[in-house]
């Protein structure tokens with residue numbers, strides 16, 4: 001059942017209106033008198049047929065009537081479009097009904113200036129009265145519910161602020177922990193190096209194996225701390241956005257991963273003609289460097305990585321694409337890979353921390369951009385970033 005009808009007071013209002021309507025139509029004499037005007041004088045007579053008074057009343061009544069119809073239509077459209085989001089939307093419909101019936105009473109005022117259809121005019125007023133009384137009755141019990149709603153909005157706003165503060169504190173905590181972990185880690189790395197240098201010759205193969213494991217574990221921890229710091233740095237600062245030369249940003253990104261490109265002899269092809277975008281140069285280069293790094297890393301062993309970087313015109317935005325010939329990503333991992341520490345492979349197969357794409361996502365969102373990818377297992381992936389056109 002539609003919501004206004006579920007409200008008992010409103011329902012009773014409609015029932016009363018229907019009863020009145022039925023009585024008027026059924027009782028002999030009532031119905032047939034509706035359009036009869038021969039017993040009365042038209043309203044114009046009261047105005048002494050003065051054209052200026054008639055014009056004044058008629059134009060005012062017409063304007064009021066049309067305005068009421070427009071208001072009702074707007075309310076109806078609003079409720080139709082946003083009924084899920086507007087609380088007590090049935091009340092808007094009730095208002096709409098009440099307003100439109102008011103509008104018709106004004107149209108009747110115009111009609112009766114020349115045609116004395118006072119029975120019909122009175123009947124329209126009865127319908128308007130029923131709609132008004134029903135709306136007034138339905139409105140009253142709504143008051144405490146509206147107060148409850150206002151309170152709950154206040155509470156959720158307070159919760160939002162608390163959550164935001166807790167998030168900021170958590171980010172600050174993650175930053176300081178990552179930062180503070182670096183010193184003891186440096187000590188572990190330094191002392192392991194000293195141990196190897198000074199006493200390495202006295203170690204048996206088993207001890208050397210342990211030393212190697214300590215070294216690689218501490219290196220991995222170092223990379224994770226560096227990535228965590230890079231992530232929290234993005235969340236802690238408000239980036240300045242301005243016009244950025246996309247070609248320059250991609251070149252900078254490539255320079256950041258130059259050692260990896262050389263090591264795996266990757267073929268990185270960058271399109272020559274690239275447009276300017278609105279972005280933060282540091283964040284953009286960092287995001288692109290992470291995408292490039294993944295593109296040359298996740299290939300089948302023995303395959304030379306071929307990476308193409310190009311841009312597409314997307315109307316109001318530019319789509320920057322990083323396409324590889326890698327192992328591809330299965331569709332079920334579409335959302336997972338952007339999460340912190342989410343990896344699809346073991347560290348022995350492909351090294352990494354699982355923070356790279358989380359950094360890309362955060363950086364892109366901070367630049368008011370969008371991010372996504374298309375991929376085919378065994379053929380490759382194409383990661384894209386949408387940024388506003390400069």
Ligand code: ADP
Nearest residue numbers: 294295298328337343344352353354355356357
């Ligand atoms: P990391 O590269 O450190 O593993 P990321 O957050 O950058 O972490 O990536 C998360 C996971 O998404 C990767 O472990 C990998 O499984 C997958 N992935 C990311 N980029 C690609 C790519 N270009 N091709 C195939 N898989 C990818």
